[in-house]
Amino acid sequence: MSRLTALVLSAAGLGAVYAAPYVLPSFVISLITLVFISGLVAMSINLLAGEAGLVSIGHAGIAAAASYGIAWATLNGMGVGSRVLLALGLALVVSAVFGLTTMYTRGIVYLMISLALGMVAYGLALRLSGLTGGQNGLTGIVRPDFVDLWWQFYFFTAAIFVLALLAIWVMRRSPFGLTLRAVRDSETRAASLGYSVAATKFIATMLSGLLAGIAGVLAVWNSEFISPAAASFARSAMAVVMVILGGTGTLFGPLAGAAVVVGAEHWLSSYVERWPTLLGLAFIAVVIFMPKGLIGQLPRRLRPETDRPQKPAESIEPEATTHTSA
Amino acid sequence: MQKTGYAANNVPRTEVPTQGKELMLKRNNRPIRGFTLSLLLAVVALVAAACGTPGDDGAATTATTSAAAPDTTAAATPDTTTGGTETTEPATDSTAAAGDGTVTVGFISPTTGFVAALGTDMQRGWEMYWEQNGDTAGGVTVETVFEDDAGDPEIALTKARRLVEEEQVDIVAGPILANTAYAVAEYVAGQGIPTLHITAADDLTQREADPHVLRVGYTSSQTNFPAGQWAFEQDHQTAVTLCPDYAFGWESCGGFVSAFTESGGEVVEQIWHPLGTQDFSTYVTQIQSTAPDVVFIGSAGGSDAIQLFQAWSDFGMAGTIPMIGNCCFADQVFLREVGAEAMGAVKSFTYWVEGRDSEEVQAFVSAYEDAHGEIPSLYAAGSYMMARVVAEALATTGGQVNGSEFIDAARGVSLDNSLYGPLEFDDYNNVVGPVYVTDIVEREDGTLWAVVDETFEDVSQFWNKSPEEYMENPVFTRDYQGN
Numbered sequence: 001m002s003r004l005t006a007l008v009l010s011a012a013g014l015g016a017v018y019a020a021p022y023v024l025p026s027f028v029i030s031l032i033t034l035v036f037i038s039g040l041v042a043m044s045i046n047l048l049a050g051e052a053g054l055v056s057i058g059h060a061g062i063a064a065a066a067s068y069g070i071a072w073a074t075l076n077g078m079g080v081g082s083r084v085l086l087a088l089g090l091a092l093v094v095s096a097v098f099g100l101t102t103m104y105t106r107g108i109v110y111l112m113i114s115l116a117l118g119m120v121a122y123g124l125a126l127r128l129s130g131l132t133g134g135q136n137g138l139t140g141i142v143r144p145d146f147v148d149l150w151w152q153f154y155f156f157t158a159a160i161f162v163l164a165l166l167a168i169w170v171m172r173r174s175p176f177g178l179t180l181r182a183v184r185d186s187e188t189r190a191a192s193l194g195y196s197v198a199a200t201k202f203i204a205t206m207l208s209g210l211l212a213g214i215a216g217v218l219a220v221w222n223s224e225f226i227s228p229a230a231a232s233f234a235r236s237a238m239a240v241v242m243v244i245l246g247g248t249g250t251l252f253g254p255l256a257g258a259a260v261v262v263g264a265e266h267w268l269s270s271y272v273e274r275w276p277t278l279l280g281l282a283f284i285a286v287v288i289f290m291p292k293g294l295i296g297q298l299p300r301r302l303r304p305e306t307d308r309p310q311k312p313a314e315s316i317e318p319e320a321t322t323h324t325s326a
Numbered sequence: 327m328q329k330t331g332y333a334a335n336n337v338p339r340t341e342v343p344t345q346g347k348e349l350m351l352k353r354n355n356r357p358i359r360g361f362t363l364s365l366l367l368a369v370v371a372l373v374a375a376a377c378g379t380p381g382d383d384g385a386a387t388t389a390t391t392s393a394a395a396p397d398t399t400a401a402a403t404p405d406t407t408t409g410g411t412e413t414t415e416p417a418t419d420s421t422a423a424a425g426d427g428t429v430t431v432g433f434i435s436p437t438t439g440f441v442a443a444l445g446t447d448m449q450r451g452w453e454m455y456w457e458q459n460g461d462t463a464g465g466v467t468v469e470t471v472f473e474d475d476a477g478d479p480e481i482a483l484t485k486a487r488r489l490v491e492e493e494q495v496d497i498v499a500g501p502i503l504a505n506t507a508y509a510v511a512e513y514v515a516g517q518g519i520p521t522l523h524i525t526a527a528d529d530l531t532q533r534e535a536d537p538h539v540l541r542v543g544y545t546s547s548q549t550n551f552p553a554g555q556w557a558f559e560q561d562h563q564t565a566v567t568l569c570p571d572y573a574f575g576w577e578s579c580g581g582f583v584s585a586f587t588e589s590g591g592e593v594v595e596q597i598w599h600p601l602g603t604q605d606f607s608t609y610v611t612q613i614q615s616t617a618p619d620v621v622f623i624g625s626a627g628g629s630d631a632i633q634l635f636q637a638w639s640d641f642g643m644a645g646t647i648p649m650i651g652n653c654c655f656a657d658q659v660f661l662r663e664v665g666a667e668a669m670g671a672v673k674s675f676t677y678w679v680e681g682r683d684s685e686e687v688q689a690f691v692s693a694y695e696d697a698h699g700e701i702p703s704l705y706a707a708g709s710y711m712m713a714r715v716v717a718e719a720l721a722t723t724g725g726q727v728n729g730s731e732f733i734d735a736a737r738g739v740s741l742d743n744s745l746y747g748p749l750e751f752d753d754y755n756n757v758v759g760p761v762y763v764t765d766i767v768e769r770e771d772g773t774l775w776a777v778v779d780e781t782f783e784d785v786s787q788f789w790n791k792s793p794e795e796y797m798e799n800p801v802f803t804r805d806y807q808g809n
């Protein structure tokens with residue numbers, strides 16, 4: 001894709017995002033808001049899965065930590081700034097636990113530890129009923145005034161999403177992004193070049209956790225309610241499904257995946273009773289026929305430049321194919 | 327991750343040729359792949375459409391949904407074109423446009439996901455009421471838009487938003503799980519729209535009661551206060567409780583424990599098991615070694631209840647230590663699985679008894695059996711009751727639905743006989759009605775069902791306390807069981 005097309009497309013995209021609330025009904029806008037929020041969680045998983053080769057199926061736990069943080073802080077009458085700080089701080093603490101326990105692992109071990117930690121987060125949300133309200137969850141959480149109205153919240157979420165997208169884009173082009181890919185492609189080689197593999201993974205987990213935390217805050221502001229379902233395995237798994245649907249390691253993949261999954265769960269389910277079957281079949285179809293995902297499989301000239309495999313990684317492209325379908 | 331190893335192994339050898347082949351294959355295959363993909367999707371769509379719904383549920387769903395769809399765009403645009411006004415002023419009561427003679431009810435239940443069975447029963451119960459009694463009440467036609475929440479609060483909330491913003495429903499009824507119910511009730515009530523529930527979560531009509539929220543059912547603890555008192559009256563001095571370790575279990579056990587200890591009994595041990603426990607044998611041996619006079623089970627039913635009872639009878643405990651269950655332990659799903667062993671081994675304290683000697687109940691059971699081939703569950707009966715209360719309240723208001731005024735009318739509904747028996751509502755919008763002590767017996771045709779052994783009349787969610795006094799205490803949790 002040439003620079004000009006890229007510019008034109010991004011301008012068109014931003015224009016569409018800006019114009020949406022003027023032309024679409026509020027319910028559709030609330031769905032799009034949800035797509036952005038789910039997209040952020042998927043993006044945080046994609047950051048680890050695509051760049052560092054670490055697939056986490058416990059990320060809902062991190063997002064939920066931030067959600068409970070903001071819920072608790074709101075109900076205890078803290079100011080907006082300190083609420084957000086507390087929530088993100090909590091998400092970072094949980095991410096640190098994820099990072100410290102997993103930084104020496106990869107592959108299936110990483111997967112299992114992330115699953116276990118996610119389940120711990122779920123268990124805590126369920127059991128610490130004094131703080132979390134247990135299964136009943138916490139009600140009475142209201143959004144701060146500046147995002148009180150649905151369209152304000154939509155613009156806010158969209159802005160955060162675009163910023164996150166830019167941040168990921170910058171990160172991928174930074175030396176740190178290169179280091180991450182080096183670690184992903186060969187830990188031994190990265191280590192022999194003098195990089196600390198564990199530290200790199202830890203930092204990546206923290207960055208990813210921060211993103212998930214931001215998504216967690218937005219999720220609570222969206223639903224004004226939080227319950228252990230937010231930390232459930234189903235949530236984590238759905239986020240991974242979004243990543244794979246959209247295309248692991250692509251910039252816009254998580255958004256595309258989130259659109260499909262949220263569309264099925266929240267919209268299609270109103271019209272088709274067997275929507276889980278359809279979603280499952282769509283997932284299988286994508287994995288078989290489009291192993292690089294909806295975005296990853298786009299024709300080259302339509303694919304955003306950054307989503308193309310980087311030059312040094314070109315040699316492993318066939319492997320990337322096998323990897324995603326495995 | 328896996329890639330790392332794979333790449334490292336393969337890079338030196340076959341890198342270039344593989345890539346070439348891969349590209350060629352891809353280029354050659356693309357049109358075919360595209361074709362196969364669309365073919366596959368078409369097949370999938372056909373299959374989904376064909377096996378859409380067993381029976382007429384689905385047809386009804388789609389019919390009502392599409393029927394109500396046309397006016398959504400028109401109604402939604404005025405607010406959105408300005409891009410700057412909020413759709414609905416929160417907390418101002420909405421007034422239904424009863425002028426066109428229809429009241430639309432948004433019915434949210436989980437028809438997919440891990441509690442799909444409950445959601446399906448709920449839909450059936452709801453539909454059965456309107457089929458039997460006609461869909462007009464108070465001079466207006468009642469239309470229902472069904473939505474599936476998959477047992478997930480976030481989806482439930484989206485559905486509630488869709489119902490309110492797109493379908494402009496006048497009443498919302500439904501979500502069964504505590505978290506879905508709270509999420510929906512908070513949003514819907516905040517929009518000034520009345521909402522009816524059968525979910526058991528205590529606080530919905532206690533510490534978080536709202537003038538727009540009515541429960542046509544009993545709280546988790548409500549049926550178990552009589553259980554505690556009754557157990558002590560049967561000369562049981564000591565008890566062990568076994569409940570699932572989450573809000574419903576805490577509240578169910580809380581009801582029993584608080585009333586049992588208040589009567590003078592002693593709860594020697596409270597065992598909490600995780601939801602979805604496969605093996606209950608350790609818990610059974612624990613109970614065996616404690617040897618209490620009575621054991622109380624506060625279960626949400628399903629596989630947990632079945633596994634528990636099977637372990638209980640495998641250890642030869644059935645019929646030795648008396649077992650008391652809550653509303654949902656020994657239900658029809660349980661009886662179909664456990665069979666005759668349950669007879670005489672367990673007594674339940676509940677409000678829906680399928681074998682109760684009442685014309686109303688038996689008419690419902692036989693109609694439901696004719697239609698769906700099984701005895702209706704508590705969820706089917708509860709939804710039927712919700713529909714009945716909606717109809718009675720509409721009759722009172724003359725078809726008007728004005729936010730909390732409608733709930734006031736619904737709260738004023740007092741039935742001499744209903745599926746639950748004589749029924750009233752308290753000031754906190756919860757049922758005051760009978761709690762039945764049941765036995766499991768065989769029906770003439772050999773089917774197992776529950777029949778009434780004893781009745782506690784007019785049981786309130788606050789048991790023997792005043793609401794204020796009751797609600798000074800926190801809601802029941804693992805740590806607070808009323809003592």
